[in-house]
Amino acid sequence: MWVAFKLFRAFFMKHGYLSKLISRTWKRLHHHGHRHVRRRPYILPIFGLLLGAAIVGSIVVAKGGNTYGPSNSHVVFLFDKGKKTTLNTKAATVGDLINKIPLKLIPEDVVEPSRDTPIEEDNFRVNVYRARPVTVVDTASRTVTLTAQKSPRVVAQAAGLPVYAEDNVSFAAGDINKNILGEQVVINRATAVQLNLYGDPLTIRTRTKTVGELLKEKEIKLEQGDSIQPVAETPLSPNIQIFVSRMGVQISTVEQAIPVVTQTITDASLSLGASVVRQAGTPGKRVLTYQIETKNGQEVSRKIIQQVVIQEPVPRIVARGNAVSVTGGRTEWMVAAGIASSNHGYVNYIVSRESNWNYLAKNSSSGAYGLCQALPGSKMVSAGADWATNPVTQLRWCNGYATARYGSWAAAYNFWIANRYW
Numbered sequence: 311m312w313v314a315f316k317l318f319r320a321f322f323m324k325h326g327y328l329s330k331l332i333s334r335t336w337k338r339l340h341h342h343g344h345r346h347v348r349r350r351p352y353i354l355p356i357f358g359l360l361l362g363a364a365i366v367g368s369i370v371v372a373k374g375g376n377t378y379g380p381s382n383s384h385v386v387f388l389f390d391k392g393k394k395t396t397l398n399t400k401a402a403t404v405g406d407l408i409n410k411i412p413l414k415l416i417p418e419d420v421v422e423p424s425r426d427t428p429i430e431e432d433n434f435r436v437n438v439y440r441a442r443p444v445t446v447v448d449t450a451s452r453t454v455t456l457t458a459q460k461s462p463r464v465v466a467q468a469a470g471l472p473v474y475a476e477d478n479v480s481f482a483a484g485d486i487n488k489n490i491l492g493e494q495v496v497i498n499r500a501t502a503v504q505l506n507l508y509g510d511p512l513t514i515r516t517r518t519k520t521v522g523e524l525l526k527e528k529e530i531k532l533e534q535g536d537s538i539q540p541v542a543e544t545p546l547s548p549n550i551q552i553f554v555s556r557m558g559v560q561i562s563t564v565e566q567a568i569p570v571v572t573q574t575i576t577d578a579s580l581s582l583g584a585s586v587v588r589q590a591g592t593p594g595k596r597v598l599t600y601q602i603e604t605k606n607g608q609e610v611s612r613k614i615i616q617q618v619v620i621q622e623p624v625p626r627i628v629a630r631g632n633a634v635s636v637t638g639g640r641t642e643w644m645v646a647a648g649i650a651s652s653n654h655g656y657v658n659y660i661v662s663r664e665s666n667w668n669y670l671a672k673n674s675s676s677g678a679y680g681l682c683q684a685l686p687g688s689k690m691v692s693a694g695a696d697w698a699t700n701p702v703t704q705l706r707w708c709n710g711y712a713t714a715r716y717g718s719w720a721a722a723y724n725f726w727i728a729n730r731y732w
Contacts, residue, residue, distance in 0.1 A: 383398055383400045384432050385397070387435050389438065390413065403427060403428050404424065404426070405426060407429065418456045420458040421438055422439070423585065430662055430666075431658060433581070434584075435581045437579055441457055442456070442457070442458065443493075444495055445490045445493070445494040446466050447490070447497065455468055457469075461627065462479040462480050462495045463624065475592075475594065476516060477497055478497075479495060479497050480495070480496055480498075481494070482494050501546050502514075503546060503549070504552065510561070512597060513620070514621075516528075516546070519545060520545055521542050528618050530618060533556075533615070537556075537557075540552070560603075561602065561615075563597050563598065563600070565595060565596070565597055565598075566597070568593055568596050568621075570591040572591070572628055573625045573626065573627050574629075575628070575630070576629075578631075578632055579631070580630070580632075582634050583630075584630075586628070586629045588629050589624070589626060589627035591624050591626030592624040594619060594623030596618065598614055599617075600612040600614055641654065643702050644657055647702050648706065660722065661708075664682055665680065669681050669699070669704055672687075679698070680698075680704045681705060682705075689707075690703065716732075
């Protein structure tokens, strides 16, 4: 007991009036010893109460202008091999967390979201996907690769196989009759065609069946004076030669990149707001063909006569989480503030990042205050006189702010995602 008194006395010496009371009690205990305690048995309970008050007070003592509130640790749900583990961690990022726990990962394993993703809220989800053998079937060839990827194109590329936008690539179950155990990725190749467009040789991949269908797909329109060989009814075969010609004119071609388009999918295995790139995507290519008019050997004008996509872009696929897990007092606060349950995920996302759910949080630089970091904090008086100490009052003000400024919590959330503030 005496050792504990010495330690706590040293720690709380500088904490105001409580420290003075503790110090006085300590001096009496130290001076009179055990006899003093036996005669005044109420001293120890009083000392315990003072010490407890000092400890609680220290939790909300400001350091550097920022008020202490909830711990900087977070609850994380780790999913690995179908097993859910709940962790309490102070790891700042997913990578920090992975480095602190013995997962025994191999390079082919995949962790989602990415390792540089910050952990800024409770009930944050981290998924570990273990590599498994997959057989990539490409026409007559087979390649076995070890992968945890979810995109069949990425799996095929990881196996060292070139895959084009026009090829169909898909997962399939194993086939015992073909001696393929486990999962497989099947590549259904498009037909490669050699198109000579006004003297410019181009390689095009297509899933059409005839020359005429190819011209229609690529929007190649034949004008007067143009010729096509072989005829439109000719079936396509691998590396067939097709010539589109125009006599007596000067032609120039320019290759142009087609930018990658991002496709966003929702994924319930990821926390709301977390995102993962499942497929990087690749740009496509377009060829612009110009007819050149010259005078005295100098170009005087040009006009586009064909625009042909020779390679479709591969989309960038981004999985965006929509899993919401808000529990405990936070839910009760939001309900009491009149916030619809459909918005709880958005509120949790924003408040977790603005204040870590500390309703006493104060920004030392700007003076922003409370759960939603209102600036100034006093503006929250419109929601109630107890705005400085009541989280429900603060959330009631936040609800009005989100609706007035953004139209909805969903819009406020999207703004925060894009700008990292609101």
